[in-house]
Amino acid sequence: MSQGDAPQGDRPASGPNRVPARPAAGSSPNASGAGRPPAEPEVTPRRLIAFLALVFGMFMAILDIQIVSSSLAEIQAGLSASPDEISWVQTSYLIAEVIMIPLSGFLARALSTRVLFTISAAGFTVASVLCATATTLPEMIVYRALQGFIGGGMIPTAFAAAYTIFPKRLQPAIMALVGLTVTLAPTVGPTVGGYLTELFSWHWLFLVNVIPGAAATLIAWALVDFDEPEPGLLKKLDYLALAAMAVFLGSLEYVLEEGARDDWFQDDAIRALSVASVLGAVLFFWRCFTVKEPLVDLRAYNNRNFAVGSLLTFVLGVGLYGLTYLYPVFLGRVRGYDSLQIGETVFVTGMFMFVTAPVVGVLSRKTDPRFLIGAGFLGFGLSCLDLTYITQDWAFGELFLPQALRGVSLMMCMVPINVVSLATLPPNKLKNASGLFNLMRNLGGAFGLAFINTFLNDRQDLHMLRLRESVVWGRQVADERLASMTQSFAGRMGSDAELAAIKQMSQSVRQQGLVLAFGDLFWVLAILFASLVILVPLVRKPGSGAGAAPAH
Structure with missing residues (x-):
């Protein structure tokens, strides 16, 4: 049986x-x-409520990655920071979070799910209050790093719990909920942030966490009983591996976040931290493969489904975080939208994800999950292909279909990838594997954003160079256009009309170069996502008996 x-x-x-x-x-x-x-395992109301608290905590931790993205200008003004410095409000959070996520598996085994999540939820709530009270940029950076590090412990916990406290027949539906949370949180982050800042102030980006965070803390402490702690593990904590991992992942995250802005290896800090990341990685992997009780057990990658699934979720992170970033950039820099208008335009993806999640949960039980994964990545590719013809006039109507297709495709990919990657692992590997799995998605997003920013900058420069060849002095079309613009400014600006016309033409060239760069980028992303279909046959279909055993 x-x-x-x-x-x-x-x-x-x-x-x-x-x-x-x-x-x-x-x-x-x-x-x-x-x-x-x-x-x-038997599903009781107590356990269901406790699990929902874990999922909600995970939602808050992921939401806070993107909730500040549409309100950085307001935070910058409030903290009297420069445009280059304000990016650290996001970077410090991401660096700290990416270190905690793989560490959470070890801590969950040593402390138990109940203790780790309670500490994480309580600490995240306190750190959110501190962020709202920050009056200087250094204070905000420290508080955001604390918020990201502590909150990072909540993300893998819900993933592992989904496979240890629910029977196999319910896991596709549960993973639809978890997948919706993981994908919806960064998607709606800019929208939620825009509304809060517009209606109240940027402080409410953090204060909004207080009541839900306190509730999640109390529920977890009172109701979570999924496992028992192994306190003896704390005596075996490999501090050298921990330090190496912090240097490896922290430096890597900084390089990926700041590299495009600092011209990559032309910057001394980027070069130094790249070397530090490589040395930290060598030491970290050496310790993981040689000590008896590794800080992060990498043997989960012996499972082919988990290895292939981690690669797929890495690329899915590019699509999740990359496109969540791209839409607001286009709407802000090309269309000139404010944070509220951006939020009202990009909510389409979240709406279609919400509608699709239960359908995918049912299909995951009745069809081969590999078909859903393949169809999802093809849909992702098509959503990007539709954007290759983008122009500066595109707004809500033109962006509706690509966003809708992206929302459906995200859920078709996320849920079955989670199932085929984690459901076949033994229960004692789940906590550690969950941390690794979530780390791959976050790193995929970091690599994706680094590539996107670098590609956009390079292609914009190339297109601007080509466009300038068409607007040089002496070309009839350019001269006629400049004369027309000068005449339109003459009544308002007098002798400065010609200078204003030249500035506007230059700005038009820059904007058109950016739009053309967007089109090129969407071609590359379309090819990337569609090509992942060739990896799907490497995934083994989970057997009828696969899945996690009861919680232990």
Whole structure:
């Protein structure tokens, strides 16, 4: 009999103070009674409420990556920071979060899900209050780093819990909820941030976390009972690997975030941190492969589904975070929209994700998940292909279909990738693997944004060079256009009319160069996402008995 067919009456016996589905301490999580397969966990209202608290905490942590993106100008004014400095409001959060995510697997085993999530939710809430009270940029950077590091512990926790406390038959539906949370949070972040800043002030970008954060903290402490701590692990904490991982991932995140702005290896700091990242990576991987109790267990990559799924989710991170960034950039720099107008335009993707999630949850149970993954990446490619013809006049109507297709495709990719990657791993590997899996998505987003910014800058320069050849003095079309613009300014600006016309023409060339660069970029992204279909056959279809065993 497969695990998925195990009758409820076959649950292992347990003491009076333990959850019925949890084996006794010291027993194997993969056996029950006299050689019987483990029974599926029992879903109780208590556990369901506790899990929803975990998901909500994860939503807050991911939301706060992007919630400030549409309000950086207001935060900059409030903190009296320069345009180059204000980017650290996001960079400090991302660097700290990317260090905590892989570490969370070790801490969840040592402290238990209950303790780790409670500390994370409480700390995230306190750090959010501190961010709202910041009056200088250094204060904000420190508080945002604290918020990102502590909040990073909440993200993998919900992923691991989804596979340890729910029976296999419910996992596709549960992963639809988790996938919706992961993709919806960064998508609606700019919209939520724009509304809060417009209606109140930028301080509410952080204060909005207080009541939900406090509620998630109390619910987790009172109701989470999924596992038991292993405090002995803390004595085996590999501090050298921890320091190496912090240098490796922190330096890498900085290089990816700031590289395009600082002209990559032309900058001394980028060169130094690139070397530091490589040295940190060598030391970190050496420790992980040689110590008895590694800080991050990389053996999960021996599972082919997890390895291929991690690669797919890496590229999915490019699409998730990259396009969430691109739409506001186009609308702000080309269309001149403010944060509220941007939010009202880009909500389409989130709306279609919300509608698609339950449908994909049902399809994941009834069809081969590989078909959904392939169709999702093809849809992603088509959504980008439609944008290759973008012009400076595109607004809500023209962007509606690409955004809708992107929302549907995100859910078709996210849910089945999560299922095929994590559902086949043994329960004792899930906490660690969940951290690695989420790290790959975040790194995919970081690499994607670095590539996007660099590509846009280079292609814009190239197109501007070509366009300037068409507007030089002596070309009839350019001279006629300049004369017409000068005449239109003459009544208002007098002798300065010709100078104003030249400035406007130059600005038009720059804007048109940027629009053409957007078209080139969407061609590249369309090819990237469509080509991932060739990786789908490498994924093994999860067997009928695959999936996590009961929580332990």
